[in-house]
Amino acid sequence: MKERVTNMKIDRAIGIINEILKRDRVTVKELAEKFEVSVRTIHRDIDGICMAGIPVVSYRGGHGGISIMEGFKMDKSALTKDELNNIILGLKSITSIQDNNNINILIDKLSPSDTASLSINDTIIDLSSFYKGTLSEKITIIRDSIEKKNLIEFEYFSSRGKSVRKIEPYILTFQWNEWYVLGFCKLREDFRLFKLKRMVKLMDTEKLYVERNIPEHKKDFNLMFKDKNKIKVITALVHRSLEYMLVDSYGIDSYEVVDKDTLKFSFEYVNFQWALRYVLSFGSKMKVIEPEEIVEAIKGESKKMFEDYNM
Structure with missing residues (x-):
């Protein structure tokens, strides 16, 4: 049982826990699509999370899915010190850019009473910036819009000046010490990467979009800044x-x-x-x-x- 928990990808496990906390209930298929793995892999990850002491329960029916059992007590004996450190630090990094009481409750449940046994108190991960006040709000709007498949609209500042953009948001990412959203830009008719701190007057238009397939090369964010013909x-x-x-x-x-x-x-x-x-x-x-x-x-x-x- 211990080996299965150890083999589970900690970063994906943190992501799965975060998705469940954010949405309360999510389907295995949705998780598989988000993390670009098979449904079978997600089932194995969920088994590992359960074995680590976090009870994930399944619900059937039209509004079915998986969620974390309410009022559970964390059994941390199945996790190693390093695994527990990684999970708590990952969750703390999320709280640095988004206030979420569910995540704080989970951190409390995961944290040992003897905090000296872990190094969580001498390590701080802050994914925010000088724009922390507005950044948290932008991240919340974008994440909700991605989940609902709603177009977002904003004014954007670039080297060409200010413009009004409407995009279909797909991926929120922290790259090169900055927050970006990858979306299909209606103005440019192409997938583009937008820096969050250059956005103002961001809003969810509440207009649905039909999801597109993102070309693989557009998911490699380094390539977007590495046109070999221009280097x-x-x-x-x-x-x-x-x-x-x-x-x-x-x-x-x-x-x-x-x-x-x-x-x-x-x-x-x-x-x-x-x-x-x-x-x-x-x-x-x-x-x-x-x-x-x-x-x-x-x-x-x-x-x-x-x-x-x-x-």
């Missing part, structure tokens, strides 16, 4: 005092030491304006070597700034 490379010399910034953004393997004061740094970019803003953020402590188009753009920006400050 270019910037090479620059950076002052050693800003080494921490290179480690933060691109890792310790992204540069080489030239001398005690200088690092040689290279990174890929697709969007020209973003790349220009990034290198300018280093000020005089970065000197771009190539490509020439970035070098010339920096000269132009530097000239404009000099003129502005000497008016």
